[in-house]
Amino acid sequence: MFEISTKELFLWIKDIKKNKQGIDDFYLLLDLLGGISKSELLLLKINAQEKVNLNIDLISLKKKWLEYIKLSKPIQYISGSTYWRNFKFELTNDVLIPRVETEQIVEIASNIFDYEDKKIIFADLGTGSGTISISLVVENSNWKGLATDIDINAIQVAQKNHKKICSESNINFYCGNWWEPLKKYSGRINLAISNPPYIPRSVYEKLPSSVKDFEPKIALYGGEDGLYHIQQIISDAPKFLVKGGWLILENHFDQSKKIKNLLRDYGFNSLKTINDTFGIGRFTIGRYK
Numbered sequence: 381m382f383e384i385s386t387k388e389l390f391l392w393i394k395d396i397k398k399n400k401q402g403i404d405d406f407y408l409l410l411d412l413l414g415g416i417s418k419s420e421l422l423l424l425k426i427n428a429q430e431k432v433n434l435n436i437d438l439i440s441l442k443k444k445w446l447e448y449i450k451l452s453k454p455i456q457y458i459s460g461s462t463y464w465r466n467f468k469f470e471l472t473n474d475v476l477i478p479r480v481e482t483e484q485i486v487e488i489a490s491n492i493f494d495y496e497d498k499k500i501i502f503a504d505l506g507t508g509s510g511t512i513s514i515s516l517v518v519e520n521s522n523w524k525g526l527a528t529d530i531d532i533n534a535i536q537v538a539q540k541n542h543k544k545i546c547s548e549s550n551i552n553f554y555c556g557n558w559w560e561p562l563k564k565y566s567g568r569i570n571l572a573i574s575n576p577p578y579i580p581r582s583v584y585e586k587l588p589s590s591v592k593d594f595e596p597k598i599a600l601y602g603g604e605d606g607l608y609h610i611q612q613i614i615s616d617a618p619k620f621l622v623k624g625g626w627l628i629l630e631n632h633f634d635q636s637k638k639i640k641n642l643l644r645d646y647g648f649n650s651l652k653t654i655n656d657t658f659g660i661g662r663f664t665i666g667r668y669k
């Protein structure tokens with residue numbers, strides 16, 4: 381722990397606000413690296429506390445903030461961590477920063493099966509930092525996860541997060557192309573979830589530098605129309621899902637109609653578009669026969 385003068389900290393905060401440097405990002409950095417939340421900071425002020433204990437010394441914190449100011453590097457990569465649902469996950473440059481809208485996938489998946497004690501085998505295709513599968517096994521104690529990713533470094537991040545958050549070995553991790561490492565589970569998977577790379581070329585090219593320069597292209601870019609990977613995932617799904625098994629996909633704001641047509645072509649029914657909290661048709665789901 382490092383003892384820091386609250387006066388000095390609040391003067392710095394005042395300066396950041398005055399220079400419009402991104403105060404919310406500063407609070408996030410302070411929380412992730414310093415271990416103090418915005419509401420705890422407010423209490424310091426109310427209680428007129430002279431000193432505050434942080435998990436990082438002031439010089440190192442200033443260096444990290446400068447990295448953000450100079451490079452527009454996302455705070456989550458600077459701190460090597462992020463909050464997602466109920467947990468703090470570790471991150472590296474090899475994985476996408478998990479987005480808030482993706483959190484809803486966990487509810488959608490959990491709500492599909494209502495009989496609590498049935499054993500469910502689910503696949504999380506393109507697991508990244510492991511957020512979706514880890515949250516699912518924590519919330520559904522009888523579920524067993526199979527998490528895949530094409531990038532071995534992403535798999536290592538996910539495994540580390542799994543070890544930190546779960547005491548049980550309820551997820552197996554595999555490196556490979558979508559379903560390909562899951563051959564021995566053919567016809568046995570009850571549910572598959574994927575937040576695949578779905579950004580079309582024209583949109584990818586115009587992404588802000590804070591995304592394009594730092595987040596892995598392999599995690600974002602979905603080919604010319606954004607549907608390259610989604611098509612692969614859907615076309616192989618019938619080999620792996622049980623009859624009556626579900627597929628949940630996250631997609632770009634305008635892709636759901638096309639995805640439903642694809643799902644229909646491959647034998648899915650009960651097709652549905654689900655809006656995210658911003659009212660965008662962010663998720664498409666279907667049931668295999």
Ligand SMILES: C[S@@+](CC[C@H](N)C(=O)[O-])C[C@H]1O[C@@H](n2cnc3c(N)ncnc32)[C@H](O)[C@@H]1O
Nearest residue numbers: 476478506507508529530557558575576577599
């Ligand atoms: C949009 S990110 C999603 C990461 C994480 N599931 C999340 O929601 O934050 C897509 C993930 O798919 C992985 N990926 C890309 N191409 C893949 C492929 N052909 N097979 C398996 N995974 C792939 C990327 O490495 C990346 O981790």
